[in-house]
């Protein structure tokens with residue numbers, strides 16, 4: 417049996433970055449990836465980058481089928497680049513195969529050619545990502561009209577009518593995108609409140625805009641059954657005890673994602689899992705077996721590529737640094753929902769501040785006031801920020817506006833560095849940009 421100092425299972429963001437880093441530091445690394453179509457992981461192949469390419473090309477007015485071709489060209493280039501990034505390292509080996517544990521430090525690999533082999537790793541890093549949750553809803557798994565985020569981006573023909581299950585990140589990004597491509601979209605979510613983690617005014621603004629774009633929302637909807645008809649699908653649901661249904665060409669399941677641990681053979685090891693199936697890790701991302709770590713979506717943390725990358729930083733610090741970096745020090749994590757007008761957030765929302773009894777000053781601005789929004793031709797939006805009245809530091813911000821996914825990083829930095837809001841207010845920004853809205857946002861508090 418071949419032995420390695422380091423074995424990474426899965427070519428995700430954290431795993432590939434770790435493999436490259438260890439190899440460039442002179443350590444031998446085996447990286448096992450189950451699909452040659454997934455070199456580089458989900459983000460570049462089937463998640464962040466292809467979806468954003470489609471979102472942007474929808475906004476640019478490109479027809480769906482052409483946008484899918486352009487997206488495929490991009491992902492195939494990225495896949496090659498990512499493969500070589502690791503495989504070209506003298507100390508690294510990339511193996512096409514599916515790994516499962518047979519004991520704490522031994523893996524069996526089902527190779528692409530049908531053979532199997534066993535390898536032993538002094539250290540093993542689990543980076544197997546997540547997959548779309550498919551709940552037990554009658555007819556859902558069997559339906560020929562079912563899409564998930566991956567297959568939705570591979571369609572050669574755009575669905576004329578699309579039902580989206582779930583009004584979360586994927587549900588909203590994909591409904592906004594397909595609407596822009598010209599599909600008629602209906603979104604169902606079991607929550608009565610739209611985007612309930614956000615402040616009501618922000619959620620309301622996004623809801624109104626998406627509705628104005630033509631998306632129909634069915635909130636408080638319990639999906640009961642999926643019925644395949646000859647040329648269409650029927651989604652049966654209940655709202656306030658009333659049975660209703662909607663028909664479409666396809667339906668997209670966007671009901672959350674679960675960690676890829678089902679076929680990992682964890683039952684053969686001392687590696688414990690959480691109730692939702694994700695791998696249990698400590699503050700240093702170590703599993704319950706010494707010498708085995710879990711990075712990215714598989715460890716049950718926030719499911720973002722930049723979190724998987726930050727997981728890499730924690731592990732790298734243990735192996736090559738001072739071993740100080742830990743999960744509990746991770747604060748100030750921004751996020752963006754890439755709807756046609758994107759919504760981005762960092763720190764506390766007003767709702768959270770109120771619930772936690774935290775004193776704050778509130779600043780608000782309509783995106784109508786931003787010159788660059790006018791230049792772009794999209795003045796939709798609302799900006800909010802919360803400031804600590806004691807020391808003027810920023811507690812949180814919600815930006816619903818064009819390019820908010822860029823500007824939010826400025827606010828995240830200000831929160832982390834404890835830069836007072838007055839500095840952002842008086843900063844010289846280039847013009848015309850969305851960032852300069854911070855001059856006006858922080859002019860005067862509303863309460």
Ligand SMILES: Cc1cc2nc3c(=O)[nH]c(=O)nc-3n(C[C@H](O)[C@H](O)[C@H](O)COP(=O)(O)OP(=O)(O)OC[C@H]3O[C@@H](n4cnc5c(N)ncnc54)[C@H](O)[C@@H]3O)c2cc1C
Nearest residue numbers: 426428429450457458463464515545712713719720721724
């Ligand atoms: C449609 C969509 C859009 C998204 N958009 C964004 C976004 O805009 N921004 C953002 O930050 N996040 C986004 N995300 C989330 C982001 O994609 C994930 O958080 C991120 O890709 C997780 O990376 P990871 O390192 O956990 O592993 P992944 O990138 O998921 O990689 C895991 C790899 O492991 C392989 N694998 C699994 N099991 C085995 C096995 N047994 N043996 C060998 N290999 C195995 C898989 O084939 C895969 O390549 C999006 C997700 C989706 C689905």
Ligand SMILES: NC(=O)c1ccc[n+]([C@@H]2O[C@H](COP(=O)([O-])OP(=O)(O)OC[C@H]3O[C@@H](n4cnc5c(N)ncnc54)[C@H](O)[C@@H]3O)[C@@H](O)[C@H]2O)c1
Nearest residue numbers: 582583584585586587605606607670671672673719752753
């Ligand atoms: N821009 C980004 O960073 C980005 C984009 C896409 C995905 N992601 C990541 O991928 C993850 C998965 O995205 P997602 O949209 O699948 O999940 P999500 O958790 O964001 O949203 C799932 C939605 O489905 C609803 N829901 C769940 N079960 C239901 C049921 N049975 N019937 C009706 N509604 C139901 C929930 O109320 C929720 O609104 C996200 O949490 C995020 O971390 C990130």
